Amino acid sequence: MNKRSLVSAARWSCVGIAALLLSGCNLELMSPMGDIGAQEKSLILIATGLMLLVVVPVIAMTLIFAWRYRASNTKAKYAPKWSHSTAIEAVIWIVPCIIIAILGTITWRTTHALDPYKPLAHEAKPLTIQAVSMDWKWVFIYPEYGVASVNELALPTNVPVHFEITSDSVMNAFFIPQLGSQIYAMAGMETQLHLIANQPGTYAGLSSNYSGAGFSDMHFTAIATSQQGFQDWINKAKASQLSLDDQTYHALAQPSEKAPVTYYTNVKPGLFNAIIGQYMGDMKMDKIGDAPAQASAIPSPNDHAKAAE
Template sequence: MNPKQITSLLKRLAWLPLLMLSGCKMVLLDPKGQVGVDEKSLIITATLLMLIVVIPVIVMTLVFAWKYRASNTKATYRPNWSHSTAIELVVWIIPCVIVAILGTITWKTTHELDPYRPLDSDVKPIEVQVVSLDWKWLFIYPEQGIATVNELAFPVDTPVNFKITSQSAMNSFFIPALGSQIYSMAGMQTKLHLIANHEGSYDGFSANLSGEGFSDMKFQAIATDEQGFNDWVSQVKANAETLDLNSYPTLAAPSKADPVRYYGSVSPILYETILMQYHNGGKHAAGHEDHAGHAGHDADAGAEMAGMPMNAAEETH
């Protein structure tokens, strides 16, 4: 095999990873929100920088193996060769430079893409409280006074501030087309800020194995114009069903492949009660004493679930 044939073989092998992934939806490389666009840029930049080392190493490995094969009597034979300053400089300086560049870029983008960092926008964000259940997603809109199961909607070009917790098992909230994933954990609150720059319906799911119903733990994230969002809110409010401290334990019971569900009204302390159910000696939400309060910010409210009397409680931080 001559050098020309080797070059031809390398070109063909370069397409192999793409052919292997041809059946996959490359959602991360086709983002529909600014966070996703920035993450795509970081992925491509880091990959290209690393290929500066990877590609020459692969090429030289094949070339050296061919050139210094046992049957090639024309190759220089140096049994006592042991050191080359030029080679040492290349194999150390170039990787060090690339690592320094990658480190700088990673440091900068880590802060810029911090999921807790609010997005820069002149548009007022909307707030969505997210609870991962076994095995479905509950979305509470405190400003609109509604709640939904397995369906999320928001206006396009509007930042969405997510506050995320879990009823029980740890899950991972992820909308690949829009950007970062972040974990949901019982008794703890995480935050995520996303924005959609294109109208559409995007797949969302849990990226963390959490039990037998995990594979069906999916939802739709709908980005629409302002009027479309208002119409969607009106549609949800038209539903007479209410989600409160009495009806929540029924919803929280484990179930699989749940359909989309709308609640026209929701208890204003429900999310805080779920969040604080394991704090201050509280027990599981289904029929035991729980406390609504705070995970990172002030809150007033306390509750006992499943029809038990609610008592006001105030926490001062």
């Protein structure tokens, strides 16, 4: 390869890298609107930067060595019996070990700090939202208000949101990229997630785990608004003519694609626990069609301890 060809290749490589970087400017994951999302963005950038400390020099040296030791360069030093360099060995072992140690420390700390089950430290009272994945739509239940919605989620800004998540079908994954923290939803199980939206806006939510034919259209809208705007949304849901009772829920649970946004009022008490309970076999849990249980359907660690005694 002559000098002109190498310069041309380098120029086009720079153009390609610049285009790749610019194409990611509008990535939702890189434009967080909540505290959890911001911390995860910081983690991604730090980890990427540390790894590039190895990747970039290796790529640069590969190009430099290929140019310097090309066949036509008669001035390059030829050392066929060279076999060892203590300095090089030290660099290629010590530098990666330091980077791995730093990454390990950061990962350990953020794994605990960003635990999805860990409540957010905030002066405002958390809002509980129960999310149920179906084929192929999302149902959001607001137990404190007795309303529910399909494929639309509303939450007040600067208020911690405690999500209780399950599936009424195959395993799925709940994800709002700009708020952070993807987490899986599984039938017969409840998982939790704590998020907060610091700025008002409309954010895209999705299923990030393939779950069948309608998976590509399994999106929902997350609306972060003021406290008054949130109350207006609740009032709109309460004004719905549809009640979410057993019969309505069974119809809603049937597979459907591109389900429109729908609001429900008079949500059956204990519905979320009943959705989980229908997959629990002979265990004593409330199920669809049964009267709601008085206690939580999910046993606590203290319950297991008492059972062991």
